[in-house]
Amino acid sequence: MTQNPIVQKLKLLINNKEKSDVRFLVGKKQEVVYGHKLILSMCSPVWETLFYSKKQFEETVKGKFAEVVVEDLEPDVFKILLGYAYTNSVSLTDNLVWQVICASDKFGMDELKDFCQTYLVENLNEGNCLQLINSAFQCSFIISPNLEKDPILNRIFQFFQKKSSKILRKNNCLNELDEKTLVFLLNSPHIRFPETELYYRLLERGNFLCNQKEIMPTEKNKHMEISNLLKLLKLELFSMSLLKELKNLNYFDLEQINQAIEENNAEINNVNSNGGTKIENRIGKQQENNYNDLGNKVNEEEKESEKEKEKEHENEKGNANENNKIKKLITNPQEQLKSRKSNNIKDLKILILTPNDSTEEHREKVPSDVKKSIQSTGIDNVDFFNLIKGLPTFEELKKYDAIFVFFSDHHLPDTESIGDLLAKYVKDGGGIVLGGFTALLRDQDFCLKGKIIDEGFLPVVNNEEIIGKRVHLGEKCIENHPVLKNVESYDGGNFSWHVNIKEVTTGSRLIAKYDDNTVFVSSKKKCPSMGTVVVLNMFPISDGITFSGNMFLTDFDGRTLIANALEFVAYD
Numbered sequence: 001m002t003q004n005p006i007v008q009k010l011k012l013l014i015n016n017k018e019k020s021d022v023r024f025l026v027g028k029k030q031e032v033v034y035g036h037k038l039i040l041s042m043c044s045p046v047w048e049t050l051f052y053s054k055k056q057f058e059e060t061v062k063g064k065f066a067e068v069v070v071e072d073l074e075p076d077v078f079k080i081l082l083g084y085a086y087t088n089s090v091s092l093t094d095n096l097v098w099q100v101i102c103a104s105d106k107f108g109m110d111e112l113k114d115f116c117q118t119y120l121v122e123n124l125n126e127g128n129c130l131q132l133i134n135s136a137f138q139c140s141f142i143i144s145p146n147l148e149k150d151p152i153l154n155r156i157f158q159f160f161q162k163k164s165s166k167i168l169r170k171n172n173c174l175n176e177l178d179e180k181t182l183v184f185l186l187n188s189p190h191i192r193f194p195e196t197e198l199y200y201r202l203l204e205r206g207n208f209l210c211n212q213k214e215i216m217p218t219e220k221n222k223h224m225e226i227s228n229l230l231k232l233l234k235l236e237l238f239s240m241s242l243l244k245e246l247k248n249l250n251y252f253d254l255e256q257i258n259q260a261i262e263e264n265n266a267e268i269n270n271v272n273s274n275g276g277t278k279i280e281n282r283i284g285k286q287q288e289n290n291y292n293d294l295g296n297k298v299n300e301e302e303k304e305s306e307k308e309k310e311k312e313h314e315n316e317k318g319n320a321n322e323n324n325k326i327k328k329l330i331t332n333p334q335e336q337l338k339s340r341k342s343n344n345i346k347d348l349k350i351l352i353l354t355p356n357d358s359t360e361e362h363r364e365k366v367p368s369d370v371k372k373s374i375q376s377t378g379i380d381n382v383d384f385f386n387l388i389k390g391l392p393t394f395e396e397l398k399k400y401d402a403i404f405v406f407f408s409d410h411h412l413p414d415t416e417s418i419g420d421l422l423a424k425y426v427k428d429g430g431g432i433v434l435g436g437f438t439a440l441l442r443d444q445d446f447c448l449k450g451k452i453i454d455e456g457f458l459p460v461v462n463n464e465e466i467i468g469k470r471v472h473l474g475e476k477c478i479e480n481h482p483v484l485k486n487v488e489s490y491d492g493g494n495f496s497w498h499v500n501i502k503e504v505t506t507g508s509r510l511i512a513k514y515d516d517n518t519v520f521v522s523s524k525k526k527c528p529s530m531g532t533v534v535v536l537n538m539f540p541i542s543d544g545i546t547f548s549g550n551m552f553l554t555d556f557d558g559r560t561l562i563a564n565a566l567e568f569v570a571y572d
Helices: 005-011 037-043 045-051 054-061 075-087 097-106 110-123 129-138 151-167 179-186 195-212 219-225 240-247 254-274 285-293 296-318 322-331 333-339 363-377 415-427 558-571
Strands: 022-026 031-035 066-070 349-354 381-386 402-407 431-436 473-476 508-514 519-524 533-536
Touching: 005 075, 022 075, 031 037, 031 075, 037 045, 037 075, 075 097, 075 110, 097 110, 097 129, 110 151, 129 151, 129 179, 195 219, 240 254, 349 363, 363 381, 363 402, 363 558, 402 415, 402 558, 415 431, 431 558, 519 558, 533 558
Parallel strands: 022 066, 349 381, 349 402, 402 431, 431 533
Antiparallel strands: 022 031, 473 508, 508 519, 519 533
């Protein structure tokens, strides 16, 4: 659409010295910005009073420039105000929008303020939520935060509360936030995220600040940089493995650490005795109720919006053609449940297939630890076969709905025969999940060989580079995939052993990535009559065995991921 010619001409007058009758000295460096009193006074009662008081009027008659000093605004923000005054339009960015709100409030430009608030609501997302909160602090918009008095700010914090598990999962997300922003967040109930992971996020910030100040990022220096923030963490919500690790360090009060360990043990015993699940809560019940009352109107609007979307989705499903209906029956594992032997998840039969030397330290605990993961979503029947003692027969494998296979560093004499046996099982319709280095390393005698590799059953091509640095769940490439059900976060521990694989094979599905962009979860089904293979590029042992934090942390959703994968291949 062609812009109004009058607006086009007014646009030429923005910060144009010619025919201007007022000069602004803006910001600390007093940058000169030119304006026109009549135009500015029409959109701001503050400017109208300023420009047309008796003194200023007399100066104008004498032909003198009116000069106004505006020290508390940045030139970029002031020019946005000017642009709106001349054209009734504005171009906003996330880092400036709160400053524009403050400025428009100062000069009584209510329409511009409303426009900015609409921008915040319409453009709020997981990527900019923390930046918007931080910029609100930077422009001193929040002096004594009162969410009841600011519905827009309340909406942002409600969004953060709802999405915090995803927002905070990103590496280095806290690095560049102002400390006062973090103090507010850590003192508020708006974080729904494991306390252990908050600690590691703050450590990332400590490392960032050390590099910024050009000091060595030793553990001591990193903790010193974040010492004020560490005091706000809830030690009683830390994982037991982290508490035991911190007990030998001097970054927290030893008495508080011991008390947290006692509370943690008491909570675990209480959960076990009641058959429940431990749920982290950073605030008391009454405080939580008070905060939940805030923004109820916003939540009701969101629920109505979700209902409308559900109706639209139902209509779309009703209009789908027969081919789409057939495709849905094929790809939806819940629909396929009807054609399987076991209609109840509790009736599924799972086999753990792994070499295990019970004479080595911690090895004897491996089967029970993996079994806990598999049973975390309700699967009861889990058996274990030790590959050190030989191979199961094909008839023995056929008794199971799915098989979980993982190797560590055991040197097996005949990995080719194991690969041939698994290929036969998949061809017969059985599903397998591969973990550890089972299918990922090349030319090692503790990795699979044979037909399972040669005939292209795997979704990834094996590699020879092992990565031993901490990783978390990154992009969910298939957001609603059954393997990712209730999987919101993952922490592989200090080393997070995984293989450097960046892509999947033809005909495979990339389900999720790590935050270092390597493949985390992938699957492949060669043809409809065969079983599905899921590869988890992770070492499936939890920190329940070793307390050094080197295995995946049970505070997150690693156990759920393993159980979901087995349920998926059993029904797919």
